[in-house]
Ligand SMILES: CC(=O)SCCNC(=O)CCNC(=O)[C@H](O)C(C)(C)COP(=O)(O)OP(=O)(O)OC[C@H]1O[C@@H](n2cnc3c(N)ncnc32)[C@H](O)[C@@H]1OP(=O)(O)O
Ligand SMILES: CC(=O)C(=O)O
């Protein structure tokens with residue numbers, strides 16, 4: 001375990017100072033673009049105005065024979081566009097793949113000054129983060145970059161879930177984590193074929209109730225992992241995210257899965273298809289009714305202490321803190337999304 005002094009020291013001479021306070025950014029959806037497809041790259045200028053983060057995906061879903069074109073396509077889309085206050089991320093190939101090293105060696109010098117976050121797949125433990133952390137510091141120093149590129153880990157192996165706290169604590173370069181339900185299901189030997197969401201057979205049966213029969217109540221397969229990820233992230237000041245939802249035809253189930261994650265503490269999810277952008281925008285912008293009620297709590301308890309009754313409900317220091325989470329998020333949403341700001345009255 002490093003001492004606090006060396007934890008925050010740059011890992012290469014000339015590398016930018018690691019963040020002590022991570023940058024504040026609205027990241028309700030991380031929108032995946034396959035950058036080897038010219039038609040998809042052409043959609044990026046329009047996406048920049050619609051999403052909070054544009055991510056060029058280089059890993060799974062990119063065919064092996066298109067990996068190099070995807071990397072080139074990402075560098076091109078990064079260079080060609082002004083991302084304004086929209087985040088620019090990439091998901092690189094995993095550490096043991098034949099492509100990872102060239103992904104990093106080529107992307108950082110070419111467009112590292114525009115890149116906010118590198119998403120690292122299949123992170124198993126702190127050692128994976130340490131390796132990328134050191135490599136990035138060397139390349140940042142060589143390229144003369146002035147701000148550190150952050151690392152976002154995908155939690156998608158049983159070993160990664162086991163080591164989630166060490167991963168969160170590994171570096172001040174850590175941005176956050178996303179649940180990777182597809183690879184995680186495979187790694188755990190789960191008997192599913194889906195990308196996120198529930199399963200009709202993962203259910204609890206109600207007790208026998210005579211003529212009424214029994215009802216099966218479907219449970220959330222991801223509750224345990226999301227809870228574990230949220231606690232690890234929030235303990236270290238990182239941001240937790242739900243990952244992808246693969247059934248584009250089921251917007252209700254997507255919305256429900258995203259909302260469970262939001263209520264449990266996640267700040268965003270992935271959008272893989274344009275139809276999922278507005279779902280994520282709706283879910284990860286706090287509900288206007290909740291914001292109005294939270295504002296009432298803050299107004300009724302200006303210094304955040306004591307106990308008051310609002311609409312028949314007891315409020316005290318702890319509900320004041322919950323209200324502050326909601327109002328702070330609403331203000332962040334309003335700072336980027338004027339339409340939501342008007343709805344919130346912020
Ligand atoms: C488990 C994991 O690792 S999840 C992460 C990896 N997976 C991904 O990144 C997948 C990203 N998404 C995609 O590649 C695509 O959505 C696909 C290939 C799955 C489906 O694409 P399509 O068959 O073109 O879908 P569809 O016909 O519904 O698309 C409708 C329109 O949206 C566009 N579109 C689809 N996906 C995207 C996207 N991610 N970003 C921008 N535009 C998109 C299509 O190009 C099409 O545009 P058009 O009307 O101008 O022709
Ligand atoms: C998100 C991802 O990569 C997975 O579910 O495997």
Ligand SMILES: [Mg+2]
Nearest residue numbers: 060156180183
């Ligand atoms: Mg995966």
